[in-house]
Amino acid sequence: MKKLIAPVIIVVVILLLYFVVPKPLEFSPVTSTIILSLIGLALVAMLILTIAGKMIGRRTVFIFIAVALTLPFMMNFKMPIRITPEVQSLYDALEQLPAGSKVLAAYDFDPPSAPELQPMADAFMTYAFKKDLRVIIMGLWPQGPQQAQLSIEAALEDKEVAAKNLQYGVDYVNLGFQAGNEFVIQRMGSAFRGMFARDSKDTPYDDIPLLKGVENFSNIDFVMNFSAGKPGTQEWVQIAVDRFGVTLGAGNTAVQAPGMYPFLKGGQLVGLLGGMSGGAEFELVTGEPGKAAGFMLSQSCAHVVVIAFILIGNVAMLLARKKK
């Protein structure tokens, strides 16, 4: 019975939040400041308790992370977001593409990484459609093309994009998933048709107007890869860039992004969106602050809380050493 208490409380709180609390719920700046101050004070109290020799339990850490992550979603603080050089260079490279350029968007991620990658992918798709780029979508991950569908829907919600009355097969096409990891990229270097005989709607390759004249990478102006692992950006760099000379930009999870810096510094990647903050920067640089920019306060709070807990843990270690 004891085991059931916590899940039942969580379910009741969620139901209350869903049915009772008015939506959209947004704290006033004063309430937000009070909540953030309380979180800060509680952390100080924990530090004092640790110095007094009382260690914090695992559950307390979990509760703090939950509070630090969720409550900021309901706060409307504008935070200054600085554009990093890697995001700026990606934007600059995209800006140089003339209208009608063919862009290959490779969605190599699935729903677990979507909270981090989907906002930047949506921002990219909206930007591409606004700029009249022709987008060819594919995925080396089975769920990638479905995530791309979500991006298309998000982009079509934009009034400017909706007014363009974009047509499937003419302005964008979804080639779907193809098994084979980096070998798919390698084969596409000689013939796209070899790997994607039909699109995700089962239309033959040659019947798709957008793909007329698209034989291989030499007919593609830019490749944008959203990746959460392998196969992903590294494989695109190794084969599409190094072997076939494509221009590549990438959006990666924050965990994966540091591994891409050698490619970025070596000029194999023209730009990189690293994690949610990279997505937020891209939204800002394209002039369309969206989900990722809105999540920055939540991420900031979570980072501060994690750092605070690491400091508290180290204080406890130092005190224990002193006692010895």
Place this chain on the structure above:
Amino acid sequence: MKREIPLIITFIAGTVFVVAYFVPHSPFNRAESLFNDWFAILAAFAIWLGALNLLKICALKVSRRSKDWYLGFVIIVGFFVTVAVGAYDGVVGLSNVPATAFRDPGTNFDWIYRNVYTPLSATMFAMLAFFVASASYRAFRARNFQATLLLLAGFLVMLGRVPVGDLITGFLPPAYQMSQWATWIMDFPQTAGQRAIMIGIALGIISTSLRVILGIERSRLEGE
């Protein structure tokens, strides 16, 4: 022959890929395309193999009433329900004008993907935040100089990559604010470390690949 045939196939395929990289002309480029197609077909079968293996493991778990057997039951039911719904949508979609695919928006399969699969898998991944925080609190200690250095670099990057870093150091000139420190760490020490790791891995891959192509490394065959 059971051992020789896989060794011969490995040697031919491996050599063709290596040669075609440096000599992308006929007949190597054609052979490479052929092997790429074969690989895509094999990879597609591997997905099926993975799914069937999962079903086998779960079915055994359920039949033996092993620990948490009901989770295996949920997987089996989820698998067959999703496959059945996808197949149904696919067949119905053929009669639509224009024809629709089973993954298209508005299909039952798409509903499962958006409302069951997506939230469940995102939840699993989101739990990492809690475990990372807890593990950092318990294990991330400045025990020596190197660990302290790592800790400091971690703090700077964690704060510098989110807007709060620049808020904290807002009193400094823009060139010295936290985001600039984070950028410096990412651009220089971090990139240098990544390059070293990458070169090491690449050398390892080259030597292992050569051993596999030349048939020196045979552990993949019959568990040798």
